Amino acid sequence: MSSRAPESIHLSRREFDALLFDLDGVVTRTASVHAAAWKRLFDAYLPQGSPPFTPEDYRLYVDGRPRLEGIRCFLRSRGLTAPEGTPEEGPDAETVQGLGARKNAWFLEALKQRGVEVSPSAVRLLERARAAGLRTAVVTSSRNGEAILRAGRLGHLFDARVDGVEAGRLGLAGKPAPDTFLEGARRLGVVPARAVVFEDAQAGVEAGRRGGFGCVIGVRRSGARGELLRAGADVEVTELSAVDVDGADTHAEGAMP
Structure with missing residues (x-):
């Protein structure tokens, strides 16, 4: 990972295998x-x-x-x-x-x-990431996650989904505990250190940091500048158009057995 500007970040396939997205406020405008x-x-x-x-x-x-x-x-x-x-x-x-x-x-x-308003920059990032070979998951506390993905026609952009229903079924602690993000990484077959978390909430940022993820990107939709950095984000952006993906090959040892 290399930062090109205060609100720009570059993710390399040499460093990361997967991206995990919160839903409300990151991929959709339902927050x-x-x-x-x-x-x-x-x-x-x-x-x-x-x-x-x-x-x-x-x-x-x-x-x-x-x-x-x-x-x-x-x-x-x-x-x-x-x-x-x-x-x-x-x-x-x-x-x-x-x-x-x-x-x-x-x-x-x-x-x-x-209706469900979808973030165009989030969709473009997801499409670029998947084209580059990165795996993707949505990790949300919402028990309406499946319905929102279906209404927004977003389901095809994710390899795995961990939502409030799944968390309840598995007995996972909610954010700011890292459990749901760790379950998302497990379902993708990647180690947290080689995965990136995208979050707009302080609780979610803290969950990503506590889970040992390789990069936590705070998506500031509201609130004071730097608030998500103070919560533990590595970088804070206002739009996902500021995030770029390098499609280079990754090291095979990054995947979990």
């Missing part, structure tokens, strides 16, 4: 839909007179985390708790599980109305 659903949820739930849910709250406590953990983290930040509830509870329940169901219903409603 804003998530943020709006979270704000609607928490502004209605918070006690009267409480400060409203802010973009900073979204970045610090919710973005990149599994849905229920995001609820717990935000409530703790306000000194609040809610009963855990059960997965069978519907969106009317005043529990962590119920709030999660309510948020997801509002997200799916907005997604149906607005």
Whole structure:
């Protein structure tokens, strides 16, 4: 890897075998839909007179985390708790599980109305990477990962998918734990040191760093410049058009047995 400019990065096939992408905010523009659903949820739930849910709250406590953990983290930040509830509870329940169901219903409603906006620069990077022989995976905390990929017609661009449904099935800890990224690397058959993580959330950047990945690229869609670098990213870009891929052959020893 060699950086050509503060917001430009070059990835060589001599160094890396695979790229692992977060979904919302990196490949798709659905992060804003998530943020709006979270704000609607928490502004209605918070006690009267409480400060409203802010973009900073979204970045610090919710973005990149599994849905229920995001609820717990935000409530703790306000000194609040809610009963855990059960997965069978519907969106009317005043529990962590119920709030999660309510948020997801509002997200799916907005997604149906607005559709899935795909990042053209992400698609171009994925196409170039695959043409160069790099393997690709999507690693997202969203339990709607498969539906979003299908709606955006993106499934053919990835060799593996680890989403919230798969994480739950396997009992994997969510971001900022590195478990889901490590599972993505395992499914691609590559060692983390020869893989690159693309993330727009601080929790996801931390997960990539803790997983020992060869490069963690922060994709800054919002927030202050340098925020993702402070979270552990090797480089921070505002658009994936700043990332280039060299198609040279890699060393065979980079693959996992």
